[in-house]
Amino acid sequence: QVQLVESGGGLVKPGGSLRLSCAASGFTFGDFYMTWIRQAPGKGLEWISHISTSGSTTDYADSVKGRFTISRDNAKNSLYLYMNSLRAEDTAVYYCARRKYTFGRAFDYWGQGALVAVSS
Amino acid sequence: ELVLTQSPGILSLSPGERATLSCRASHTVSNTYVAWYQHKSGQAPRLLIYTTSSRATGIPDRFSGSGSGTDFTLTISRLEPEDFAVYYCQQYGQQFGGHPAFGPGTKVEIK
Numbered sequence: 724q725v726q727l728v729e730s731g732g733g734l735v736k737p738g739g740s741l742r743l744s745c746a747a748s749g750f751t752f753g754d755f756y757m758t759w760i761r762q763a764p765g766k767g768l769e770w771i772s773h774i775s776t777s778g779s780t781t782d783y784a785d786s787v788k789g790r791f792t793i794s795r796d797n798a799k800n801s802l803y804l805y806m807n808s809l810r811a812e813d814t815a816v817y818y819c820a821r822r823k824y825t826f827g828r829a830f831d832y833w834g835q836g837a838l839v840a841v842s843s
Numbered sequence: 844e845l846v847l848t849q850s851p852g853i854l855s856l857s858p859g860e861r862a863t864l865s866c867r868a869s870h871t872v873s874n875t876y877v878a879w880y881q882h883k884s885g886q887a888p889r890l891l892i893y894t895t896s897s898r899a900t901g902i903p904d905r906f907s908g909s910g911s912g913t914d915f916t917l918t919i920s921r922l923e924p925e926d927f928a929v930y931y932c933q934q935y936g937q938q939f940g941g942h943p944a945f946g947p948g949t950k951v952e953i954k
Contacts, residue, residue: 727887758943767931767945767946767947767948768880768882768888768931768933768945768948769945770942770943770944770945782940782941782942784942818887818888820888823893826878826890826893826894826897826899827875827876827877827878827893827894827935828876828935828943829876829878829890829893829894829899829933829935830878830880830888830890830933831890831893831899832890833887833888833889834887835886835887836887
């Protein structure tokens with residue numbers, strides 16, 4: 724079955740960096756756009772980035788553009804999010820999700836999430 | 844920028860009752876790109892409905908979606924105990940650079 728498992732979350736100081744990983748299994752990873760979505764404490768869901776099947780196309784929400792970088796390794800069935808210049812407002816649970824084109828680009832599978840806390 | 848508004852913010856109902864959740868978009872959107880998710884604390888969000896009215900795999904038929912233009916609705920015909928959760932609408936954002944937008948969520952709580 725489809726599984727997405729995030730890792731790499733933790734506590735980091737403002738201005739610091741962190742790399743999240745998402746290990747995918749149960750499907751042909753290279754056939755799907757992948758996405759990072761986050762949820763800050765007490766807030767709703769926020770799309771922050773996606774990456775095309777080959778990795779050649781990426782896009783970011785304005786809130787993270789220039790600070791976060793998404794990448795993927797199809798040989799390793801893995802998705803990554805490099806987060807730099809972290810701010811308190813980046814504190815959130817970060818989910819990786821699979822985007823399904825034929826579902827109107829809805830996110831049909833999600834991981835359990837990785838908690839990132841930015842605090843001094 | 845596409846903004847999605849959901850109402851009510853909190854819906855207090857009893858098991859067996861009907862739940863009607865509303866999602867309004869700031870601009871006309873295509874039915875193709877409207878989805879609904881269920882989210883329980885500590886769990887992964889779950890896709891319920893895609894393309895406005897299609898149920899995702901394994902979703903019971905008590906969940907249904909409808910709407911067009913700027914107004915979309917998720918209906919739960921008879922609430923089961925496991926349905927108490929937060930529900931988010933989402934739109935792909937085709938005409939906004941392909942940046943998906945989520946509504947703020949409706950919490951369905953036990954009355």
